[in-house]
Amino acid sequence: MITPRISPPLRSAAVRELFGIETTMRVPVGTPPDDLAEHVPTVDPAYVFDPDVTLAILSGFAHNRRVLLQGLHGTGKSTHVEQVAARLGWPCVRVNLDGHLSRLDFVGRDTVVVRDGVQVTEFAEGILPWALQRPVALLLDEYDAGRPDVMFVLQRVLEQEGSLTLLDQNRVLHPHDDFRLFGTANTVGLGNTSGLYHGVQRLNHAQLDRWSVVATLNYLPAQRESDIVLGRVADLRTRPELVAAMVEFAALTRRAFAAGDLSTLMSPRTVISWAENIAIFDDVARSLRLAFTNKCADDEKPLVAEFFQRCFDADLDIALPATA
Incomplete structure (x- = not known):
């Protein structure tokens, strides 16, 4: 059975109206088939979109481009895709390519099932097909x-109309429209050049070249980051000066890391997370220790305390262990 298109025909909507970005681009909007409705992400009305990254993602939806988002952790790359999909009514399935996901998990495998009291072998599709x-x-x-072994399965699929060959089934799957x-x-x-990302691989550049759009999402300007925090943590919306100081503190840690x-x-x-902790504990310093300071090496905690003093004009109890 062929799964129907999303709410045929798709309605064309202006990006300016949906996302508030000044552009003439239009994107398809629709309603998914009933069996896929649960995969449409929930709209976060407080989400703040980065214009350049949003346009890159929209080019993927509107023009079937293969879009790769690159950037430091915690910048909201995956959420950005999901929130665009949510506003387009497009089912979105998120798969984490951790080191335990095998080719068989990704493509599928033969499994033994019972049919009419008899054991038979059937092919169980993986998430990709x-x-x-x-x-x-x-x-x-x-x-x-x-x-x-997983990455090379994607080699052909990354092409715009790329198909998938299931060798075990002697089948060629063509992508849905x-x-x-x-x-x-x-x-x-390039691999783990910064020391932050253990477990990442050096990528095959022949495959990397197949991504037709590559966008970068790194840390945002201070005001935009403050807007995101205020949007996500309602309890702090009456304390914008506090959030501004928190974002300033975060910027100091990033410069110190660099x-x-x-x-x-x-x-x-x-x-x-720090802001959410403040909403729970009503204590800025304790919330910082629980969200960040306890992750730092002991010999780095005095510098963290110095940053806290600079931003909040208060001391941070870093509770260093006693020396022998």
Whole structure:
């Protein structure tokens, strides 16, 4: 049975109206088939879109481009794709390419099932052939951490009209008209050069070249990051000055990491966790310790305390262990 297109015919909507971005681009909007409705992400009305990255993602949906988002952790790469899909009414399935996802998991395998009291062997589709045949946006999360045997399965699929050959089944699967493919990665195929991302692989550049759009989403300007935190944590919306100081503190940790003075940094995700902790504990310093300071090496905590003093004009109890 062929899965129908998304709400045929798709309605064309202006990006300016949907996302508030000044452009003449239009994108398809529709309603998914009933069996895929649960895969449409939930709209987050407080989500703040980065214009350049949003346009890159929209080119994937509107023009069937293969879009790879690259950037540091916690910047919201995967969420960005999901929130665009949510506003387009497009089913989106997110798969984490961790080191344990094998080729058989990804493509499928023969399994033994019981039919009419008799054991028979059937081919169970993996997520890739399942998504390829449906009006689904497949999001490959942590793309640069995928195993080589999994990555090479994608070689042909990454082409705009690329098909998938199931050798065990002697079948060639052609992509559904509304199938879309996205990926997110912390690196651009160079491996763990920063020391932050253990487990990522050096990528085959012949495959990397098949991604037709590559966008970068790194840390946002301070005001935009503050807007995101205020949008996500309603309890702090009456305290914008506090959130501005938190974002300033996060920026100091990022500069210290770049200079080699800290071995970890505060991502926007961590800032949001810190804000959520403040809503729970009503204590800025304690919330910071629970969200970030306890992740730092002991010899780096005095520098973290110095940053806290600079941003909040208060002392941070870093509770260093007693020396022998």
